[in-house]
Amino acid sequence: MTSQGSSEPRASPYFWYRLMGRDEEGYDVYELFIGPQHPASGHMRIIVRLDGDIIVDAEPDIGYVHRTMEKLAEGREYIKNIPLFERATIIDAANITWGYVRAVEQLLGLEAPPRAEYLRTLLAEINRIASHLYGFGIAGIMLNHSTMFMWAFGDREVWVQLAEDLTGARLTHSYIIPGGVRRNLPQDFREKALKAIRYMEKRLQDYERIFVKNPVIIARYVDVGVIKADEAKRLGIVGPNLRAAGVRYDARIAEKYGAYPELEFEIPVREEGDAMARLLVRIEEIRQSMSIIKQILDKIPDGPIFHEKYYRMLPPKLKEFVESTGRLKLPGAFIRLKPEPGEAVARVEMGHGEVFYHIVSDGSIKPYRVRVITPAFRNVVLYRYLTRGARFMDLPAIYGSIDYFPPEGDR
Amino acid sequence: MAEDVYKPGNLLTSLKRHAAAIATGLRYLLSTKRMTVRYPEFLIDLGEGYRGMIRWRRERCISCGLCAQICPAAAMKMYKLPGEKKMFPGINYQRCIFCGFCVDVCPAFALEHTPVHDLSYEELDEMIYIPERFDTEWVSPALKEGARPVKVVFDEEVGLRHEPK
Numbered sequence: 001m002t003s004q005g006s007s008e009p010r011a012s013p014y015f016w017y018r019l020m021g022r023d024e025e026g027y028d029v030y031e032l033f034i035g036p037q038h039p040a041s042g043h044m045r046i047i048v049r050l051d052g053d054i055i056v057d058a059e060p061d062i063g064y065v066h067r068t069m070e071k072l073a074e075g076r077e078y079i080k081n082i083p084l085f086e087r088a089t090i091i092d093a094a095n096i097t098w099g100y101v102r103a104v105e106q107l108l109g110l111e112a113p114p115r116a117e118y119l120r121t122l123l124a125e126i127n128r129i130a131s132h133l134y135g136f137g138i139a140g141i142m143l144n145h146s147t148m149f150m151w152a153f154g155d156r157e158v159w160v161q162l163a164e165d166l167t168g169a170r171l172t173h174s175y176i177i178p179g180g181v182r183r184n185l186p187q188d189f190r191e192k193a194l195k196a197i198r199y200m201e202k203r204l205q206d207y208e209r210i211f212v213k214n215p216v217i218i219a220r221y222v223d224v225g226v227i228k229a230d231e232a233k234r235l236g237i238v239g240p241n242l243r244a245a246g247v248r249y250d251a252r253i254a255e256k257y258g259a260y261p262e263l264e265f266e267i268p269v270r271e272e273g274d275a276m277a278r279l280l281v282r283i284e285e286i287r288q289s290m291s292i293i294k295q296i297l298d299k300i301p302d303g304p305i306f307h308e309k310y311y312r313m314l315p316p317k318l319k320e321f322v323e324s325t326g327r328l329k330l331p332g333a334f335i336r337l338k339p340e341p342g343e344a345v346a347r348v349e350m351g352h353g354e355v356f357y358h359i360v361s362d363g364s365i366k367p368y369r370v371r372v373i374t375p376a377f378r379n380v381v382l383y384r385y386l387t388r389g390a391r392f393m394d395l396p397a398i399y400g401s402i403d404y405f406p407p408e409g410d411r
Numbered sequence: 412m413a414e415d416v417y418k419p420g421n422l423l424t425s426l427k428r429h430a431a432a433i434a435t436g437l438r439y440l441l442s443t444k445r446m447t448v449r450y451p452e453f454l455i456d457l458g459e460g461y462r463g464m465i466r467w468r469r470e471r472c473i474s475c476g477l478c479a480q481i482c483p484a485a486a487m488k489m490y491k492l493p494g495e496k497k498m499f500p501g502i503n504y505q506r507c508i509f510c511g512f513c514v515d516v517c518p519a520f521a522l523e524h525t526p527v528h529d530l531s532y533e534e535l536d537e538m539i540y541i542p543e544r545f546d547t548e549w550v551s552p553a554l555k556e557g558a559r560p561v562k563v564v565f566d567e568e569v570g571l572r573h574e575p576k
Contacts, residue, residue: 076483079481079483079512080481080483081483082483082510083483083484083508083510083512084483147436154446154570155570157446157570157571158565158570158571161563161565161571164457164461165460168460168461168462168511168524169461169462169509169510169511172508172509172510174510174511174512182511182515183460186460191565192565195565195566195567196565196570198567199565199566199567199568199569199570202567203570206435206439209428209431209432209434209435210431210432210435210436211432212416213415213416213428213431213432214428214429214432215420215425215428215429218416218420218428222416222417272417276416276417280416315518318518321520327460327515328515329515329516329517329518330481330512330515330516331516332475332477332516332518334481334516335477335480335481335516
């Protein structure tokens with residue numbers, strides 16, 4: 001449409017195309033910056049290039065919450081790094097510190113007593129449920145489903161309360177330490193946990209009615225952001241995102257740590273690889289985690305919660321306190337743990353996927369190097385591969401379904 | 412579980428699902444059960460195990476300094492008091508992360524957690540507790556203003572219930 005007269009009329013579409021940055025060849029790509037101020041799940045930026053309504057490319061621009069965690073870890077004693085790494089994934093504190101503690105235990109040549117391993121597994125599964133509910137809520141609000149957001153965050157409170165009863169802190173548990181755990185199971189914990197499980201099972205049915213089977217959500221999620229098994233393997237995706245693409249891989253099975261070899265559970269896998277499959281895998285994982293918690297409460301063996309080597313160092317008065325209250329006292333030698341020179345690697349399945357630790361010890365009281373590869377960092381590449389060719393409307397749906405947690409990715 | 416989300420639905424199934432979603436929402440809208448605690452009229456009583464503000468008892472302290480050594484945030488420090496040979500711990504609540512390592516490592520039970528957690532300060536300097544101020548009884552400001560303590564009860568219907576204590 002050309003106009004008559006000297007100047008182009010403002011209403012012409014060409015005017016708008018020029019505003020959108022159309023280049024000389026007539027190819028119009030509109031660059032849109034989303035973020036970096038907390039677009040939905042934390043500080044990050046997505047640079048989206050749009051051709052009309054179709055995403056040509058979406059580039060995740062990360063690093064806004066980088067805290068040099070690996071470098072900070074080199075300047076602290078081994079035990080002091082536990083509260084530090086906790087802050088990478090505050091919503092999944094038990095799992096992210098467990099990986100670190102497992103690597104340190106290998107360096108020290110320690111093994112936690114069976115009861116401690118069960119308690120670790122218990123808190124890890126409580127954290128997994130809380131982490132999935134967090135992601136679920138964020139995914140809900142990204143589709144403007146504020147009810148799902150409120151419900152998931154409200155129900156997460158039940159699991160946070162359980163974790164608080166066990167550890168004394170809502171999120172920053174610092175519960176798993178080299179050689180064991182810091183508190184024994186409270187007496188009324190079993191009853192509380194079973195009530196929480198029965199409540200959650202009922203709520204999951206409500207979630208299904210209001211969110212999962214809601215035709216609006218089906219329209220937004222089914223066949224959106226599809227990734228197939230080959231591609232997911234090639235990109236090195238981990239966690240529920242990988243399992244939703246049809247790859248049966250879980251560090252809990254692969255690594256056989258904690259009490260997992262003695263417990264029965266399934267690894268939910270789906271073939272579809274779309275946003276809906278990722279959501280369904282997470283919901284099924286919540287169910288499996290609840291079944292694991294039930295089994296732990298039935299099977300948990302009696303015995304010490306802390307390694308004999310360090311427990312022995314406590315004076316009788318402190319031992320008495322530990323026995324009567326179930327709250328551990330640490331020996332003074334624990335401040336300066338001194339492993340032999342060497343290297344250790346450990347991996348643990350978090351709510352978001354597999355976390356990997358590589359610790360190099362030079363025989364001093366501080367680690368020489370700690371390398372952390374978090375699941376969010378490995379999943380961030382999905383932004384680019386899932387969004388290509390999708391409509392712009394699908395970006396929040398894909399964003400929510402990946403369950404990306406920026407502080408964890410940036411460390 | 413929700414296998415049928417992948418099956419192509421028709422108008423009727425779609426209508427049914429819309430109705431189910433709205434009915435579920437309405438059921439909760441009209442329900443009187445709430446999980447919310449109306450702080451500061453009500454205050455959750457967190458019980459003994461909670462890792463809140465740390466209480467130090469001077470008469471028990473043996474000045475070993477382990478608490479200052481283990482503190483991951485360098486919040487706990489040893490101070491020299493005038494006229495005293497020994498050093499005593501003081502805490503900086505600008506830095507404290509409430510990990511409780513100091514409490515766990517204290518061999519003399521001089522440090523312990525209290526359930527108090529809802530304090531606020533007007534000045535940053537007030538958050539530094541030198542030993543003279545550290546040996547205090549913590550009181551929740553909400554309780555001081557007459558908040559009613561409630562305890563958390565797990566419930567199959569509501570998730571968490573808060574009962575007056």
